[in-house]
Amino acid sequence: MHDLMVKARVLEERLIQMYKQGHGYFWIGGPGEEAFNVPLGLLMKKGQGPAHDYLHAHYRQSATVLALGEEPIGALRQMKNTATDPYSGGRNFAGHFSRREWNIAPVSSPIEVQYAMAPGTALVQKRHGGDGISIVTGGDAGTAEGDFASCLVWSSRPGNELPLLIIVTNNKWGISTPAETQHGETRVSDRGKAFNIRSKTIDGNDPITAYQELKEAMEYVRKERKPFLMEAMVSRLYGHSSASGANFVGNEVDCLAQFEARLEKHGLLTRQEMDDLRNRYTEEMAAMARQVRDEPLPAPETIWNHIYAERK
Amino acid sequence: MANMAQAVRMALHYAEEHLGVTDIFGEDVGAPLGGVFTVTQGLKTAWNSPLDERGIIGTAIGIAMAGGRPVAEIQFADYIYNTIDLLKIAGNTCWASHGDWNLPMVVKTPVGSGIRGSIYHSHSFDATATHIPGWKIVIPSNPLDAYGLMISACQELNPVMYLEPKALLRVKGEERIPGEPEDDRQLSKMIDAPLGDRSQWKAQWPQLEAYAVPIGKGKVVREGSQVTVVSYGRTLPLCKKAADELASQGVDAEVIDLRTLWPYDWELIKASIEKTGRVLYVNEDTEVTNFGEHLVRRTVEELFYKLLAPPRLLAGKFVPGIGLADTLEMASVPQQGDITAAIHALAGEQP
Numbered sequence: 001m002h003d004l005m006v007k008a009r010v011l012e013e014r015l016i017q018m019y020k021q022g023h024g025y026f027w028i029g030g031p032g033e034e035a036f037n038v039p040l041g042l043l044m045k046k047g048q049g050p051a052h053d054y055l056h057a058h059y060r061q062s063a064t065v066l067a068l069g070e071e072p073i074g075a076l077r078q079m080k081n082t083a084t085d086p087y088s089g090g091r092n093f094a095g096h097f098s099r100r101e102w103n104i105a106p107v108s109s110p111i112e113v114q115y116a117m118a119p120g121t122a123l124v125q126k127r128h129g130g131d132g133i134s135i136v137t138g139g140d141a142g143t144a145e146g147d148f149a150s151c152l153v154w155s156s157r158p159g160n161e162l163p164l165l166i167i168v169t170n171n172k173w174g175i176s177t178p179a180e181t182q183h184g185e186t187r188v189s190d191r192g193k194a195f196n197i198r199s200k201t202i203d204g205n206d207p208i209t210a211y212q213e214l215k216e217a218m219e220y221v222r223k224e225r226k227p228f229l230m231e232a233m234v235s236r237l238y239g240h241s242s243a244s245g246a247n248f249v250g251n252e253v254d255c256l257a258q259f260e261a262r263l264e265k266h267g268l269l270t271r272q273e274m275d276d277l278r279n280r281y282t283e284e285m286a287a288m289a290r291q292v293r294d295e296p297l298p299a300p301e302t303i304w305n306h307i308y309a310e311r312k
Numbered sequence: 313m314a315n316m317a318q319a320v321r322m323a324l325h326y327a328e329e330h331l332g333v334t335d336i337f338g339e340d341v342g343a344p345l346g347g348v349f350t351v352t353q354g355l356k357t358a359w360n361s362p363l364d365e366r367g368i369i370g371t372a373i374g375i376a377m378a379g380g381r382p383v384a385e386i387q388f389a390d391y392i393y394n395t396i397d398l399l400k401i402a403g404n405t406c407w408a409s410h411g412d413w414n415l416p417m418v419v420k421t422p423v424g425s426g427i428r429g430s431i432y433h434s435h436s437f438d439a440t441a442t443h444i445p446g447w448k449i450v451i452p453s454n455p456l457d458a459y460g461l462m463i464s465a466c467q468e469l470n471p472v473m474y475l476e477p478k479a480l481l482r483v484k485g486e487e488r489i490p491g492e493p494e495d496d497r498q499l500s501k502m503i504d505a506p507l508g509d510r511s512q513w514k515a516q517w518p519q520l521e522a523y524a525v526p527i528g529k530g531k532v533v534r535e536g537s538q539v540t541v542v543s544y545g546r547t548l549p550l551c552k553k554a555a556d557e558l559a560s561q562g563v564d565a566e567v568i569d570l571r572t573l574w575p576y577d578w579e580l581i582k583a584s585i586e587k588t589g590r591v592l593y594v595n596e597d598t599e600v601t602n603f604g605e606h607l608v609r610r611t612v613e614e615l616f617y618k619l620l621a622p623p624r625l626l627a628g629k630f631v632p633g634i635g636l637a638d639t640l641e642m643a644s645v646p647q648q649g650d651i652t653a654a655i656h657a658l659a660g661e662q663p
């Protein structure tokens with residue numbers, strides 16, 4: 001788990017650096033959410049089709065995707081919008097993953113739309129049987145959109161409850177707007193109560209807690225075939241995106257630093273070992289970034305490709 | 313003959329039996345009502361959804377992602393507007409994911425005027441739908457095409473917007489749907505839900521046959537040599553009637569039913585205009601940034617030197633809504649007289 005958290009952090013820091021060096025137009029991602037997003041990926045039932053888990057992700061989900069086993073170079077390619085970008089062929093922003101083979105639905109920029117779609121995959125899964133579930137993630141500010149309410153309504157229809165894990169990663173910000181100036185509810189998770197959806201707010205900065213809570217919630221959704229609303233309190237360590245500078249903020253809990261202090265204290269890893277790991281990933285990803293830099297952009301005529309799917 | 317509502321219903325039955333349609337859903341789509349226009353009565357995969365258009369489109373996308381084949385209904389096109397960004401996503405999912413995902417889904421919705429629907433039951437959607445790339449958009453003007461286009465829509469790999477001209481839903485066809493019984497009353501007894509208690513009722517479906525109207529193919533519904541009239545949906549039968557009437561006055565109009573708005577049958581339009589040198593586009597959506605304006609632009613750019621008169625567009629007035637009073641509706645969207653006059657004028661127009 002620690003290894004993946006470091007890997008994800010280093011990946012995001014590499015993406016930010018690429019942006020700052022002019023090797024990408026825009027950065028957005030998930031540094032500060034690793035403690036929650038890594039266990040989420042580890043606990044997912046990976047594969048294609050309704051027997052496996054679907055992920056309708058937020059744009060801060062790199063750690064989940066790495067935990068599922070994805071190679072980091074794809075994210076770098078998307079950052080550099082090369083023809084080799086495996087998620088969008090150079091069409092979309094960083095952090096906009098898509099991988100049908102693993103049921104990762106394409107991330108799209110409009111906030112909250114994934115909450116309107118997730119009941120659809122969950123509905124097919126309910127009918128299909130088995131223990132595959134759908135998982136949807138997004139931020140706190142976005143819960144003000146109607147699509148969040150749609151998700152609660154559609155997943156809790158009496159007699160048609162859906163196997164859907166509804167996650168809100170609450171960093172208490174929507175770009176520059178503090179949550180407490182816009183949200184009258186005490187907790188986002190309280191909104192589940194009105195729909196008889198089992199709900200909980202957890203500390204998303206602690207990977208052990210996150211793992212256990214996610215495991216328990218997932219088991220409930222898998223077995224009971226009913227929704228669960230989980231609000232995870234997380235940090236936003238480099239601000240909203242490159243539009244706000246993408247600089248490290250000193251005043252939020254750093255889940256990785258906190259976890260490392262704990263690992264060191266309990267004698268599970270030494271500072272030296274952890275530094276070595278980080279340096280190794282840093283070097284690896286620097287090399288990948290150099291490789292990606294020389295890859296070609298998509299050819300102009302490719303704008304016409306994939307407007308429609310065609311029968312093979 | 314079946315009316316359009318019955319035709320679409322039979323096509324949906326065929327599609328859930330033979331084409332893998334898994335979910336026909338929307339507001340009041342399931343039992344007991346079977347849709348506010350009765351289109352989804354008696355269908356085994358029809359179900360009632362929450363009153364939430366964004367949820368309907370979003371769920372259709374999700375079902376399509378997970379391998380289902382949904383036909384989602386928006387009860388009136390007037391209420392589809394708050395789903396526009398989801399429609400855009402459905403249209404761009406294949407492209408944005410560089411071909412990774414495709415969404416085989418149909419969205420059907422009744423459009424247009426003709427039932428005195430006032431401001432919020434009269435909207436058209438063709439102008440807006442044709443601004444959303446990645447969809448295929450169809451609109452029938454008679455029951456047989458309605459049947460065949462729905463069959464094609466349910467075989468598509470991509471999102472299909474199926475616009476139902478609500479003024480035509482109760483109009484009987486002139487051509488028999490393959491498998492439809494001879495007698496209308498018998499058909500009604502078999503597939504129209506009875507009044508009163510319907511809890512025990514089940515449709516008796518006729519032995520329907522596959523009949524697909526290919527997406528992207530228009531149809532010449534009346535041949536003529538002097539002027540081309542291109543229309544679709546509610547105004548199509550009006551154009552046909554106008555052309556038939558004008559024949560006695562020496563005007564020989566060719567009428568094309570576009571049937572598919574995207575990707576549309578330019579070859580058919582082009583060949584006709586090359587023959588006649590005159591073209592009138594007719595639809596009832598508001599005329600500013602109307603789909604017909606695109607067709608006029610293309611006509612000017614590609615066929616300018618073949619033209620004997622300026623290409624014309626007859627469409628709805630650019631006003632905020634269609635008022636309830638008869639006089640207001642008549643003044644807002646093309647009526648029989650407007651169409652006849654426009655064809656007549658264009659046929660005789662001289663430089």
Ligand SMILES: Cc1ncc(C[n+]2csc(CCOP(=O)(O)OP(=O)(O)O)c2C)c(N)n1
Nearest residue numbers: 109110111138139140141142171173174175
């Ligand atoms: C529908 C929509 N409105 C506005 C935006 C612009 N926007 C992008 S991110 C964002 C804030 C989202 O905040 P939150 O949901 O809390 O997620 P976070 O970024 O904090 O993880 C906004 C307003 C958008 N992408 N989509």
Ligand SMILES: [Mg+2]
Nearest residue numbers: 139140171173
């Ligand atoms: Mg936030």
